[in-house]
């Protein structure tokens with residue numbers, strides 16, 4: 031019988047089948063950040079097992095609160111720093127070289143098609159954009175991953191989402207995934223992997239694919255997966271060029287993780303994006319989604335452009351294109367956080383940072399920042415944020431605050447207007 | 463093995479997420495114990511006050527998709543340090559459910575009908591639940607009423623509960 035991508039990956043990584051459909055699989059990479067790892071480290075120390083299964087497969091970053099904001103976050107960083115040093119973990123990214131985990135790890139070439147990856151972070155599903163199985167786990171799974179290089183999962187079930195049609199102008203990967211989540215619901219993909227395919231996905235850059243896969247968890251999905259193709263190979267080429275004679279050979283190798291034509295899916299959903307409008311969330315669940323046109327005029331206080339969903343170079347380009355020559359509304363606090371130092375420096379070279387600053391945005395270092403209301407950009411009670419992030423839970427950006435999720439284009443346009451609005455009016459104004 | 467029997471806290475809503483269970487601002491804590499006062503702090507339910515209502519409870523009965531959102535194991539830990547080791551609902555988010563068993567705690571799924579019945583009969587009363595792991599049976603009691611409901615648990619999950627969690631299990635197996 032044919033297999034899905036996740037089934038192929040599981041079958042090639044199986045270590046044990048302790049009971050039923052539980053598969054203990056071998057891990058190719060374990061990613062760590064300073065929020066969920068310290069408790070695992072402390073527990074390993076208490077158990078007298080302060081070791082790692084393979085230092086070269088563990089990648090570590092301080093990203094959620096950086097620079098540290100108080101003694102507690104400073105202590106979290108310190109635990110990670112000292113642990114990485116004493117366990118000889120080379121790939122440790124501290125301040126000055128750090129960025130949002132799900133942006134920096136792919137950028138450093140740590141993800142490959144067919145890989146198995148875990149991290150103590152729910153948006154680990156992002157890395158499935160490369161044709162990998164990447165799943166967010168809790169601290170105990172992380173701890174065992176660090177120590178033993180294995181993790182237990184139910185054998186994967188998969189939903190296939192086929193995205194076809196022509197993406198209208200002003201509509202981006204973020205709008206697509208928001209509307210997919212609106213259709214699936216917040217638990218529509220629980221315990222399942224989502225394969226994204228179709229001509230829309232084929233045409234997306236790796237950045238766009240990461241935006242899609244990043245939000246698989248918001249529908250409950252274990253991982254979002256895109257099929258490896260020439261776009262994947264081109265993105266990874268500088269890291270793999272010594273391993274393959276040419277790009278075609280690399281692609282052929284990666285294609286062993288494509289699904290079989292007779293693979294079995296729990297569900298196949300066809301979705302034509304041709305009539306899709308820009309989308310935005312309302313309320314406190316990511317499946318509360320509406321077209322921007324129906325939410326137009328909702329007052330906002332803050333605009334946040336950044337995060338593992340939409341803090342990449344393409345996102346900054348799109349937002350800057352809308353902002354260029356405009357000022358944001360007096361009533362708006364605009365914050366932009368390029369997701370990694372490399373993105374920051376490219377945005378600087380391309381003049382994007384100047385556009386943000388001229389428009390009245392505050393520019394921060396690469397960090398999760400306002401996304402989870404833990405460090406900067408926290409909302410006050412009753413305040414509203416238009417955000418390019420992935421979660422609008424009650425209190426996410428600060429107690430009593432409201433978050434509306436949207437694309438960078440919509441966020442930039444809303445910053446200029448002072449209320450939620452579509453990006454076309456600014457683009458069309460410029461065209462005139 | 464942990465204790466799974468005691469007084470029940472009813473949380474009558476679906477999709478209760480990890481930010482409601484333990485807000486992100488407490489993720490800077492590096493000991494489990496320090497999470498104790500903040501459990502369910504941001505949960506808004508009619509008449510629910512976290513500090514008052516969590517006190518003395520051992521079991522939670524709730525609706526669907528409990529624990530959705532972030533992967534933070536701080537969510538089960540916040541229950542654990544409050545003495546709550548068993549959560550019963552229609553369904554759970556994957557990571558939350560796995561985290562519970564990984565800690566040697568239990569997340570038990572019952573049918574929508576059973577959950578509905580439990581809410582109808584018991585939600586307004588002081589309720590006591592006994593979990594019998596040998597017979598796979600839950601005995602739920604309030605003054606003058608008693609209900610028995612059997613539950614299922616996979617062999618692997620049971621092994622985790624008996625081992626006291628995934629670290630101990632993995633260490634002896636891999």
Ligand code: SF4
Nearest residue numbers: 153337338398401402
């Ligand atoms: S940017 Fe937000 S969602 Fe992404 S890893 Fe950081 S806190 Fe999590």
